[in-house]
Amino acid sequence: MATKITDLETLFIHKLAQQYYVEQELVGTLDEMAINATNDRLSDSFATHRNETRTQVERIEDVFAGLDRPAEPADDPVLDALEQERHSLEDRIEDDDLLNMVYLNAGLMTERIEMTAYEGLSTMGERLEYPDDVIAPLESNYDEEKSAYRELNTMQSASELKALWDRLSPSS
Numbered sequence: 611m612a613t614k615i616t617d618l619e620t621l622f623i624h625k626l627a628q629q630y631y632v633e634q635e636l637v638g639t640l641d642e643m644a645i646n647a648t649n650d651r652l653s654d655s656f657a658t659h660r661n662e663t664r665t666q667v668e669r670i671e672d673v674f675a676g677l678d679r680p681a682e683p684a685d686d687p688v689l690d691a692l693e694q695e696r697h698s699l700e701d702r703i704e705d706d707d708l709l710n711m712v713y714l715n716a717g718l719m720t721e722r723i724e725m726t727a728y729e730g731l732s733t734m735g736e737r738l739e740y741p742d743d744v745i746a747p748l749e750s751n752y753d754e755e756k757s758a759y760r761e762l763n764t765m766q767s768a769s770e771l772k773a774l775w776d777r778l779s780p781s782s
Contacts, residue, residue: 621734623679625727626731628686629731633667640656643656652765655765666751670747670751672747692719714762718759721758729752
């Protein structure tokens with residue numbers, strides 16, 4: 611039976627545990643997408659962010675340690691649904707360029723969700739007056755998520771993906 615959430619601190623710990631789960635799961639997901647993407651820039655971006663995500667996992671463990679709590683993940687149904695959708699599309703798409711678009715979109719969606727999660731955690735942590743050793747790692751993770759989002763967003767219009775868009779889009 612799930613623990614009742616009755617105060618802001620319990621909610622913070624729950625959301626932190628969910629983000630811990632998300633980051634742990636994304637290490638494998640980013641590795642898969644880095645391997646499966648056929649666009650070199652997209653593949654490199656996923657590989658780079660996979661390495662950043664490993665560090666983000668460690669930072670969340672540091673936050674748990676700063677709160678004198680064990681680092682325990684809690685399922686996140688939002689990530690699970692995104693992963694289910696990605697796998698479903700992978701099974702149905704044979705065109706590499708189209709699959710690259712699925713990966714790009716999945717990356718953008720995931721980064722937006724992660725940015726929102728870290729914003730919420732930072733806000734709650736500040737309201738709870740947690741010390742900097744709890745807040746700073748969350749803000750560092752947020753900054754990396756923002757950077758990853760900007761890179762993927764820029765890639766949508768980059769010259770190497772323009773050819774993919776031209777090929778995949780109906781003629782005007």
